[in-house]
Amino acid sequence: MNTPRSHAGDDVKQVAIDLISAERAAAFAATLDHPTRPAAGDALCPAWHWLYFWSIAQQSELGPDGHPRKGGFLPDLGLPRRMWAGGRLTFERPLTIGEIATRTSRVLSIERKEGRSGPLGFVTVEHVIEAAGMVAIREEHDIVYRGPAAPGAVAPAPLAAPDDAQWQRDITPDEVLLFRYSALTFNGHRIHYDRAYARDVEGYPDLVVHGPLISTLLLDLVTRSLPGATVREYAYRAVRPTFVGNTFGVCGRVADDGRTVDLWAKDHDGWLTMSARATLA
Numbered sequence: 001m002n003t004p005r006s007h008a009g010d011d012v013k014q015v016a017i018d019l020i021s022a023e024r025a026a027a028f029a030a031t032l033d034h035p036t037r038p039a040a041g042d043a044l045c046p047a048w049h050w051l052y053f054w055s056i057a058q059q060s061e062l063g064p065d066g067h068p069r070k071g072g073f074l075p076d077l078g079l080p081r082r083m084w085a086g087g088r089l090t091f092e093r094p095l096t097i098g099e100i101a102t103r104t105s106r107v108l109s110i111e112r113k114e115g116r117s118g119p120l121g122f123v124t125v126e127h128v129i130e131a132a133g134m135v136a137i138r139e140e141h142d143i144v145y146r147g148p149a150a151p152g153a154v155a156p157a158p159l160a161a162p163d164d165a166q167w168q169r170d171i172t173p174d175e176v177l178l179f180r181y182s183a184l185t186f187n188g189h190r191i192h193y194d195r196a197y198a199r200d201v202e203g204y205p206d207l208v209v210h211g212p213l214i215s216t217l218l219l220d221l222v223t224r225s226l227p228g229a230t231v232r233e234y235a236y237r238a239v240r241p242t243f244v245g246n247t248f249g250v251c252g253r254v255a256d257d258g259r260t261v262d263l264w265a266k267d268h269d270g271w272l273t274m275s276a277r278a279t280l281a
């Protein structure tokens with residue numbers, strides 16, 4: 001259930017209530033090739049809350065990109081393309097599968113800039129997720145808005161990913177993986193499943209792998225590599241898109257302090273696509 005709307009500086013907030021269902025968590029575990037399925041009473045893995053609190057819009061309320069039209073909760077900046085840019089999370093306590101949780105959201109800031117590719121808009125949304133009368137997750141989510149794709153536009157110079165990973169897991173994203181994640185998050189953005197739209201309208205060479213999926217896979221690398229560790233804080237930043245069919249690596253290493261985990265994703269050419277840092281409890 002959602003109640004709209006808000007803009008930066010407004011007191012009005014958006015509230016969503018959802019059941020942290022075992023079925024959705026189990027479906028995602030299968031999607032990530034986990035050997036076991038979560039069940040009621042288990043702690044939800046870090047960042048798996050992105051599977052819940054869907055933005056449910058009428059079909060007639062969707063924009064040409066497949067997202068709900070801007071101008072409701074999220075402001076309309078007059079820039080048609082939007083992407084996850086990054087975020088910061090604090091995990092106060094794990095959500096428990098089977099409980100009902102409430103997410104309260106508000107727009108923290110709206111900023112316009114002029115980039116090399118044209119006008120840009122940056123919106124930061126704050127989410128606070130509570131369950132059983134206690135805060136579970138505090139999150140700041142950054143969204144970037146861009147103008148229409150310009151024919152022949154030159155992409156920013158890529159950055160080489162670090163080469164000193166302690167752990168690395170390689171994933172080859174296919175159309176089925178993108179479909180499953182879009183379905184699990186009720187994400188209608190056409191860049192993830194409509195190849196002609198992704199190429200001809202948004203200017204990408206192929207289907208785009210979801211930023212939050214890559215971010216979740218980075219945290220999943222931590223839980224696979226450090227069984228029993230608890231992530232207290234997490235920050236991530238998207239650097240470069242990742243495209244379907246190209247193997248990418250999620251990589252990590254524990255810093256000298258023993259509590260900080262540096263994480264990054266790299267594409268099949270070795271270019272950095274996402275950087276992140278997790279702090280352990």
